[in-house]
Amino acid sequence: MTTIDTTDTNDLPPQDPNAVSITINGRTVAARKGDLIIAAADSVDEYIPRFCYHPRMSSVGMCRQCMVEVEGPRGPMMVVSCMTPVADGQIVRTDTPQVKRAQEGMIELLLANHPLDCPVCDKGGECPLQDQAFSHGAGESRFVEEKRHYEKPIAISELVFLDRERCILCDRCTRFADEVAGDPLISFTQRGNNTQVMTFPDEPFASYFSGNTVQICPVGALTASPYRFKARPWDLEQRESTCTTCSVGCRTVVQSSRDELLRYQGVDSDPVNWGWLCDKGRFNFQSINSDDRLSTPQIKSGDTYAAASWSDALESVARVIRHSREGSVAILGGARGTNEDAFMWGALADAVGVTMRDAQLDDGLPESVFSYAQATIDSACAGGTVILLAPDLKEELPVLYLRLRDAVQKKKIRLIEISSHETGLTKYAWKSIRAESGTAAGVIPMLLAQADVSAQLSSGPVVIVAGRPNLAESASHTMDALSAVLAVAPSASVLPVLRRGNVRGALSLGLAPRNGNDAAAILEASAKGNVDCLILLGADPLSDVADIDLARRGIAGAKFVVAIDTFLTASASHADVVLPAAAYGEKDGTTMNLEGRVTSVVQKITPHGTSRADWMIAVELLTLLGHESNFTTLSDIQDAMSAAVPGFGTTTTAVAIKRDGVVVSVAPPSSAPAATSVAGPRNSYEFRLDLSRKLFDRAIGTITSPSLANLATEANVFIHPLDLDRVGAAEGTNVRVTNSHSSIVLPVRASSSVPRGTAWVPFNQIGADVRELIRRNESIIDVRIESM
Amino acid sequence: MARLTEENVRLAREIIGRYPKARSATIPLLHLAQEQDGYVTNEAMSHIGELVGASSAEVFGTASFYEMFKFEPVGKYLINICGTMSCALMGAEELMHHAEERLGIKMGSTTADGKFTLERAECQAACTEAPCLQVNYRYRYRVTPDQLDTLIDDLSAGTLSSEIPAHGVVASVRQHIPADRGVGAVAPETVTENPVWLDGKAAL
Ligand code: SF4
Ligand code: SF4
Ligand code: FES
Ligand code: FES
Numbered sequence: 001m002t003t004i005d006t007t008d009t010n011d012l013p014p015q016d017p018n019a020v021s022i023t024i025n026g027r028t029v030a031a032r033k034g035d036l037i038i039a040a041a042d043s044v045d046e047y048i049p050r051f052c053y054h055p056r057m058s059s060v061g062m063c064r065q066c067m068v069e070v071e072g073p074r075g076p077m078m079v080v081s082c083m084t085p086v087a088d089g090q091i092v093r094t095d096t097p098q099v100k101r102a103q104e105g106m107i108e109l110l111l112a113n114h115p116l117d118c119p120v121c122d123k124g125g126e127c128p129l130q131d132q133a134f135s136h137g138a139g140e141s142r143f144v145e146e147k148r149h150y151e152k153p154i155a156i157s158e159l160v161f162l163d164r165e166r167c168i169l170c171d172r173c174t175r176f177a178d179e180v181a182g183d184p185l186i187s188f189t190q191r192g193n194n195t196q197v198m199t200f201p202d203e204p205f206a207s208y209f210s211g212n213t214v215q216i217c218p219v220g221a222l223t224a225s226p227y228r229f230k231a232r233p234w235d236l237e238q239r240e241s242t243c244t245t246c247s248v249g250c251r252t253v254v255q256s257s258r259d260e261l262l263r264y265q266g267v268d269s270d271p272v273n274w275g276w277l278c279d280k281g282r283f284n285f286q287s288i289n290s291d292d293r294l295s296t297p298q299i300k301s302g303d304t305y306a307a308a309s310w311s312d313a314l315e316s317v318a319r320v321i322r323h324s325r326e327g328s329v330a331i332l333g334g335a336r337g338t339n340e341d342a343f344m345w346g347a348l349a350d351a352v353g354v355t356m357r358d359a360q361l362d363d364g365l366p367e368s369v370f371s372y373a374q375a376t377i378d379s380a381c382a383g384g385t386v387i388l389l390a391p392d393l394k395e396e397l398p399v400l401y402l403r404l405r406d407a408v409q410k411k412k413i414r415l416i417e418i419s420s421h422e423t424g425l426t427k428y429a430w431k432s433i434r435a436e437s438g439t440a441a442g443v444i445p446m447l448l449a450q451a452d453v454s455a456q457l458s459s460g461p462v463v464i465v466a467g468r469p470n471l472a473e474s475a476s477h478t479m480d481a482l483s484a485v486l487a488v489a490p491s492a493s494v495l496p497v498l499r500r501g502n503v504r505g506a507l508s509l510g511l512a513p514r515n516g517n518d519a520a521a522i523l524e525a526s527a528k529g530n531v532d533c534l535i536l537l538g539a540d541p542l543s544d545v546a547d548i549d550l551a552r553r554g555i556a557g558a559k560f561v562v563a564i565d566t567f568l569t570a571s572a573s574h575a576d577v578v579l580p581a582a583a584y585g586e587k588d589g590t591t592m593n594l595e596g597r598v599t600s601v602v603q604k605i606t607p608h609g610t611s612r613a614d615w616m617i618a619v620e621l622l623t624l625l626g627h628e629s630n631f632t633t634l635s636d637i638q639d640a641m642s643a644a645v646p647g648f649g650t651t652t653t654a655v656a657i658k659r660d661g662v663v664v665s666v667a668p669p670s671s672a673p674a675a676t677s678v679a680g681p682r683n684s685y686e687f688r689l690d691l692s693r694k695l696f697d698r699a700i701g702t703i704t705s706p707s708l709a710n711l712a713t714e715a716n717v718f719i720h721p722l723d724l725d726r727v728g729a730a731e732g733t734n735v736r737v738t739n740s741h742s743s744i745v746l747p748v749r750a751s752s753s754v755p756r757g758t759a760w761v762p763f764n765q766i767g768a769d770v771r772e773l774i775r776r777n778e779s780i781i782d783v784r785i786e787s788m
Numbered sequence: 789m790a791r792l793t794e795e796n797v798r799l800a801r802e803i804i805g806r807y808p809k810a811r812s813a814t815i816p817l818l819h820l821a822q823e824q825d826g827y828v829t830n831e832a833m834s835h836i837g838e839l840v841g842a843s844s845a846e847v848f849g850t851a852s853f854y855e856m857f858k859f860e861p862v863g864k865y866l867i868n869i870c871g872t873m874s875c876a877l878m879g880a881e882e883l884m885h886h887a888e889e890r891l892g893i894k895m896g897s898t899t900a901d902g903k904f905t906l907e908r909a910e911c912q913a914a915c916t917e918a919p920c921l922q923v924n925y926r927y928r929y930r931v932t933p934d935q936l937d938t939l940i941d942d943l944s945a946g947t948l949s950s951e952i953p954a955h956g957v958v959a960s961v962r963q964h965i966p967a968d969r970g971v972g973a974v975a976p977e978t979v980t981e982n983p984v985w986l987d988g989k990a991a992l
Contacts, residue, residue: 183843200845
């Protein structure tokens with residue numbers, strides 16, 4: 001069934017006890033108790049100049065640019081409008097000579113210390129200081145003395161440069177780092193005229209959110225290496241879109257110049273990202289401009305590829321599909337595309353009788369996670385208790401981490417975390433317990449039965465954030481843990497945190513497994529020679545499937561492999577036909593985030609080479625395979641989608657989707673409940689393997705973005721300091737990690753974030769591949785670690 | 789040099805216990821670090837951050853606000869000669885030249901043996917006793933070049949060590965406050981993030 005969450009309701013309660021009425025420049029303005037004057041003024045488009053005020057951060061009154069006059073008992077007085085709340089009957093003026101004098105004075109003082117190197121400054125043209133010096137400044141400066149000088153930009157991280165001469169000390173970047181990101185790695189240092197934003201010596205501003213400071217800096221003091229000196233703002237064209245790097249679905253604007261993507265900026269979507277982006281989502285536009293992109297279809301002959309025309313390549317694919325045995329065509333992937341892509345591929349799969357399809361790569365959770373009552377980001381953050389049965393959200397779904405952290409900091413929610421090692425949210429958790437992989441379901445009843453925990457659970461709504469924390473642990477353990485929580489809190493709702501950008505859309509719109517034939521089953525079938533045609537729709541099993549042995553056997557066993565991708569990935573290089581796919585920013589459509597929120601993604605540049613959107617490829621194949629198809633445009637597909645998937649209704653038509661999108665609930669075909677697994681006790685000489693993702697790894701979109709490529713770290717195995725003693729290895733030396741399947745060598749590190757008996761290895765970093773040790777038919781993986 | 793010693797960590801915890809919020813102890817702990825090493829080392833700042841729950845950058849931000857915290861080694865004796873108006877009129881320049889010649893270093897630097905650092909200071913609020921100077925913030929009034937020589941001799945010979953301890957030592961007597969009398973006994977949840985006067989109000 002289908003529900004559409006409409007947030008627009010017109011029936012406000014008749015008497016709002018918090019309603020306040022004030023007058024701004026003679027206009028009556030309705031506000032609410034606690035609102036700041038500057039926010040009330042913004043709500044009626046009375047612009048008050050400002051530098052330090054930011055609606056998503058606390059007010060600090062640093063810049064004094066926002067002074068206004070408020071009628072007081074002894075006549076008008078000047079107040080800082082970003083620090084002064086409204087009061088009933090307040091009379092505010094923003095346009096008196098007094099106010100003007102104050103504003104001009106502040107601008108003059110700011111400019112006295114400002115280099116005015118606008119012609120060579122990245123911010124010029126979109127600079128609040130420049131703009132407000134024109135709109136609210138005197139136009140002349142009396143300052144004739146020598147300005148202060150600092151070394152021109154210094155790198156404060158791999159991504160961000162600081163030009164201290166330009167800084168106006170508004171405290172936005174430092175406040176963001178502390179208040180919003182929780183990474184207070186930059187701070188004001190020194191004093192008076194020498195005050196400057198600075199990191200600790202030799203400790204760079206290595207925050208996953210550093211790009212936001214560049215966006216909110218009201219001058220050109222902070223610049224980001226991927227955009228420095230690339231364009232002037234007036235040369236940029238932009239369209240509003242949604243980031244699909246992960247499934248948070250942050251709202252962005254995509255900016256380009258001369259048909260090249262140059263920058264993404266965060267857009268404030270109230271239910272989702274509040275204007276913030278993570279650095280991966282912000283800077284991976286570089287990969288779309290990469291020269292390594294696939295640009296023409298290629299057909300393998302012998303060991304090499306030969307460029308082919310689209311019609312030849314598609315015809316060869318169609319031929320293979322036509323001649324495949326019944327039920328021997330498989331489709332893996334689709335979570336990187338749009339809803340329309342997924343819908344068309346689902347339609348193609350239905351038309352040719354494809355029973356093997358999966359948008360996940362055995363690294364998520366079964367779709368049954370969508371069949372519970374669903375939560376949204378807002379509902380999780382609104383109040384009550386949030387229970388985390390999830391991977392490290394700071395690493396995998398960064399902006400969701402920001403939202404949950406914010407809710408904790410504002411004392412709206414309490415977090416209960418059950419995880420196999422400490423995560424970015426551990427220090428914000430009310431309770432955080434370490435449960436060895438495979439054991440969470442067993443400890444949950446005891447944990448939730450504790451008196452204080454059960455009092456907390458019954459004090460308000462409960463949201464369970466459920467995702468796949470450990471790729472070396474079967475998904476069934478997470479599903480069991482989820483059931484264990486639901487047994488105690490049956491009215492809890494679930495926020496599924498599957499990670500790939502549009503995984504929820506793809507699963508909901510036709511690419512969910514049928515009859516339990518999920519990615520693992522498909523690869524297994526393929527390994528047995530039962531797949532005549534394996535279509536990789538932006539999927540790279542050799543890089544992503546945890547059981548690499550299964551992936552290898554699956555790819556090798558397929559009679560014919562078609563890869564539809566933007567790059568020649570590890571798996572694509574085994575394909576018989578490679579079709580270049582249009583990337584993000586090169587096609588229009590819609591996407592669905594982890595909540596089921598449908599928003600638009602847009603085309604900003606021409607697709608690279610001859611690459612095409614996935615849906616176009618599906619339409620072509622459909623026709624070649626002799627099926628009638630009346631799809632020529634995206635809106636044909638959207639119409640068909642609305643008709644076929646009642647949950648969508650009219651939401652997909654471009655006009656209907658506003659900035660915040662619409663939450664739809666479309667249940668994917670129900671899958672057989674995953675068999676529960678029981679993890680045997682760990683031999684005390686062994687370690688339980690914990691394989692989880694970091695934000696920056698060797699993912700194709702990251703390594704093909706030059707500014708992010710260096711941020712992946714060396715592969716290491718992390719164990720508890722006491723375990724390090726036990727193993728008898730020195731920090732940083734190589735150890736042998738072994739089980740019955742294989743043996744690999746990795747440097748070992750001590751970390752107190754990891755409990756005793758657990759060996760944590762970040763996924764897909766530079767070095768030996770720990771996946772050699774993983775076999776998916778074992779629900780947990782134990783290893784031995786020996787010093788060498 | 790180094791993080792805080794074990795003994796100083798014990799002291800640090802006692803000091804932290806005096807405040808309702810650990811962070812409030814940042815400055816006393818910086819003094820402790822400066823006492824330990826003669827200046828505030830990066831390692832000590834990181835260590836203080838760990839102790840009070842702040843990042844190293846925040847500790848550095850706070851520390852660098854204050855002139856009296858040094859981030860590079862200074863001599864055992866830091867001689868601050870006042871160069872502001874009253875002292876300047878009463879011969880501060882001459883005193884500085886003399887000091888430079890006597891020690892063979894320029895103002896702002898340290899002798900090779902690590903004994904003395906010379907600094908020019910702003911008014912030390914002893915204008916009636918100009919020209920004045922401080923050794924490790926202990927005053928000497930109406931100083932003549934000859935007296936400066938004697939002072940340096942005495943410092944070198946160690947005859948003043950009871951009166952003027954090495955740079956970084958704030959006081960020769962350390963106060964101990966029993967734990968039960970520390971403000972730290974306040975329940976942490978009753979402490980608000982903002983100053984009380986700011987809670988829910990505006991700073992006009
Ligand atoms: S660098 Fe920019 S954001 Fe940071 S304080 Fe300076 S002007 Fe403000
Ligand atoms: S959190 Fe996810 S959706 Fe948001 S910017 Fe980062 S990668 Fe993109
Ligand atoms: S905007 Fe109000 S003081 Fe800066
Ligand atoms: S001028 Fe030297 S103490 Fe005041």
